[in-house]
């Protein structure tokens with residue numbers, strides 16, 4: 001090979017590097033922001049998985065031991081298992097009242113449920129009910145209905161009620177004149193088996209994704225409390241309040257972390273509640289049918305608990321050890337610009353980027369991981385537009401837990417729809433942002449005055465998380 005050719009090649013390569021460099025480091029005349037670190041790209045630390053397809057939420061954490069992986073796989077099968085009317089040889093005990101017959105029909109592909117079908121009929125959502133109003137307090141069950149409406153029942157039994165959504169559309173005008181349509185739902189409880197008291201409050205919830213939950217459970221409480229500012233003493237307009245909820249296995253109040261109002265303290269309690277309330281399946285954790293004075297909720301069989309402690313623990317382990325998808329498009333300059341705008345808008349006051357899990361965890365693979373979930377796991381007043389007027393322990397009728405944003409850009413490919421916020425009303429990231437009010441009003445106003453390109457950059461960043 002001649003020397004000439006070599007230097008020519010060298011010239012071409014260095015030019016390419018220079019042009020590539022320009023592309024990455026500048027857009028117009030401004031610096032668009034720093035590169036993402038290796039740590040930030042691996043959102044789940046050593047539990048990170050590199051799959052941006054339909055199975056992105058369904059991969060086991062790659063750092064599980066062989067024994068842990070075996071338990072995870074057993075739980076995977078349980079998560080998919082459909083339950084049937086008792087008595088049955090396998091997976092008996094469904095209902096008599098229930099919302100769905102398996103976990104994965106609501107948490108589709110370990111992801112997000114679809115809120116309502118186009119005709120307004122219910123899909124993978126559930127409706128909480130209680131006598132609570134706006135003021136914080138322990139949930140008060142409604143006689144004959146309890147704390148959740150079961151809209152299905154096994155053969156020959158009568159479900160509690162149906163629920164339907166009616167969608168209206170309201171227009172939000174951005175500062176540059178662009179109009180964005182927001183889907184505004186009204187819910188109706190239809191055909192109750194007996195009248196529902198007029199002072200009962202309901203709250204519609206969609207099924208959130210279930211990966212990375214063991215990591216969120218392993219964040220030390222002090223790290224979460226360090227961001228709490230319930231009386232807004234630093235006067236930045238953001239409070240951040242911890243929910244304290246009942247741990248039914250210890251009968252102690254504990255920090256709530258799971259559910260849209262952080263009303264569950266641990267993954268195992270959330271899963272045991274799902275078996276009991278969503279599927280009507282009893283476990284040693286909740287050995288009784290979900291009966292609150294409605295005889296149809298009893299199967300009359302002496303078969304409780306219908307599910308063993310071992311299976312309950314396997315299913316719990318499964319959701320605790322699902323890996324977190326890696327950040328996508330980290331090299332894209334627009335994504336870097338979007339991160340700057342995210343910070344300028346103050347989104348990170350609630351969507352806290354980073355935590356490190358405890359070094360002392362029951363599950364080895366989850367210990368000491370630096371993670372990027374983009375949630376503070378605290379409650380915030382989100383304004384009247386999102387209020388459900390139904391309190392849940394310390395959460396008022398206007399407060400919601402900041403949801404994690406990791407993987408949110410993959411919902412479309414995993415679930416084939418985009419439905420965001422607690423009841424799935426928002427059909428795009430921008431719509432979700434425009435519903436933000438209350439403590440997040442300033443962030444929303446900031447987004448409204450952005451140019452079209454800046455809005456796109458912000459959304460592209462959120463979708464890369």
Ligand code: HEC
Nearest residue numbers: 099100102103106205206207208258259260271274275278
């Ligand atoms: C009828 C639909 C439905 C079924 C069936 C269902 N879930 Fe859920 N799941 C939900 C909804 C809705 C929420 C949010 C509840 C809330 O905010 O109050 C949820 C929340 C959760 C959470 C907390 C997630 C978070 O980020 O806070 C976990 C874990 C979970 N479910 C696991 C399960 C498991 C395991 C099963 C099966 C045993 C199951 N679910 C069955 C709808 C369902």
Ligand code: HEC
Nearest residue numbers: 345347350380386400401402403420421422432439440443
């Ligand atoms: C005051 C705290 C707060 C601030 C500031 C805030 N958010 Fe949120 N965010 C929340 C809460 C709480 C919810 C859940 C509300 C609900 O479901 O009703 C949420 C929901 C979302 C969702 C939907 C998540 C899901 O899982 O459905 C997105 C996307 C989002 N926020 C992005 C942003 C962006 C971008 C900003 C900055 C422009 C921002 N948020 C600022 C608290 C905040």
Ligand SMILES: [Ca+2]
Nearest residue numbers: 093094095280
């Ligand atoms: Ca049962």
Ligand SMILES: [Ca+2]
Nearest residue numbers: 145146148150
């Ligand atoms: Ca009920």
Ligand SMILES: [Ca+2]
Nearest residue numbers: 229232236238
């Ligand atoms: Ca504050």
